[in-house]
Amino acid sequence: MTHDNDRGDSNTAPPLLQVQGVTVRFGGIVALDGVSFDIRRGEICALIGPNGAGKSTLFNCLSRLYECNSGSIVFDGQPINRLPRHRMAAIGIGRTFQNLALFGSMTVRDNVRVGCHSKHHAGMVRNAFRLPGAARIEAEAQARAEALIHFLQLDAEADRIVSDLPFGTQKRVELARALASEPQLLLLDEPACGLNHEELQGLGDLIRDIRDRLGVTVLLVEHHMGLVMGISDRVVALNFGKKIAQGTPAEVRSHPEVIRAYLGAEEEEGVGA
Numbered sequence: 476m477t478h479d480n481d482r483g484d485s486n487t488a489p490p491l492l493q494v495q496g497v498t499v500r501f502g503g504i505v506a507l508d509g510v511s512f513d514i515r516r517g518e519i520c521a522l523i524g525p526n527g528a529g530k531s532t533l534f535n536c537l538s539r540l541y542e543c544n545s546g547s548i549v550f551d552g553q554p555i556n557r558l559p560r561h562r563m564a565a566i567g568i569g570r571t572f573q574n575l576a577l578f579g580s581m582t583v584r585d586n587v588r589v590g591c592h593s594k595h596h597a598g599m600v601r602n603a604f605r606l607p608g609a610a611r612i613e614a615e616a617q618a619r620a621e622a623l624i625h626f627l628q629l630d631a632e633a634d635r636i637v638s639d640l641p642f643g644t645q646k647r648v649e650l651a652r653a654l655a656s657e658p659q660l661l662l663l664d665e666p667a668c669g670l671n672h673e674e675l676q677g678l679g680d681l682i683r684d685i686r687d688r689l690g691v692t693v694l695l696v697e698h699h700m701g702l703v704m705g706i707s708d709r710v711v712a713l714n715f716g717k718k719i720a721q722g723t724p725a726e727v728r729s730h731p732e733v734i735r736a737y738l739g740a741e742e743e744e745g746v747g748a
């Protein structure tokens with residue numbers, strides 16, 4: 476399961492993700508207005524901004540749920556603007572959803588196994604027709620699922636039905652499922668949302684482990700500023716669809732436009748919470 480950690484050459488390697496001048500309109504609303512930024516391999520990058528800033532819209536463009544009106548998104552050297560949505564796992568982009576996207580009536584293990592097959596679509600076809608190689612692919616998928624169940628500390632829950640589990644545990648199942656397709660880039664949509672204090676403590680370490688031990692680059696949308704400032708290498712701030720700042724957590728936290736955006740929006744968390 477261990478991936479090569481490529482953080483060492485992050486200064487010379489081309490960015491893993493290049494978002495270039497992305498604009499998205501919904502009727503008269505400009506949800507994203509010429510947004511550009513890069514994500515380097517091996518970094519944890521956070522996308523922040525007050526409600527309505529455009530964070531989810533950008534995430535949805537990255538996972539091809541929304542179309543960009545203009546601009547381009549290049550992943551690992553390949554433009555993805557025209558790729559079909561179902562190809563995202565295969566090219567190496569995985570994601571979680573704010574409201575979870577699990578098969579609630581299935582076990583933890585089966586949910587993770589489904590994730591293992593989302594990358595190797597051909598494996599499913601091979602299995603269905605019992606073509607050569609099916610047994611090997613299935614064995615690899617099972618081994619990967621077990622390793623991820625262990626990594627996410629879900630061993631005790633592996634045979635339980637997902638909908639019977641607490642929300643925080645379901646969030647770990649969703650992470651395991653997203654990692655099962657062996658993404659290079661993992662998009663985390665508000666991973667802290669709905670977690671209790673104890674679960675929140677572990678989440679930062681877990682995201683760092685995903686980057687450090689699995690070599691997965693992470694982009695997260697998150698309102699919890701304690702988490703964002705604690706784990707991110709870089710932060711990109713949006714407001715009203717425009718990028719207003721990017722830099723280290725310390726740079727972004729003290730950026731006048733960021734302070735203004737959050738004070739203006741009267742965010743409860745504030746920028747330094």
Ligand SMILES: Nc1ncnc2c1ncn2[C@@H]1O[C@H](COP(=O)(O)OP(=O)(O)OP(=O)(O)O)[C@@H](O)[C@H]1O
Nearest residue numbers: 501504505506524525526527528529530531532533
């Ligand atoms: N499918 C849609 N149809 C119409 N308008 C949309 C749609 N999706 C987003 N918008 C609008 O685009 C703007 C940006 O919304 P978006 O959800 O991307 O913001 P956000 O930063 O994710 O906010 P939040 O933190 O509240 O989730 C908002 O004005 C929103 O109402």
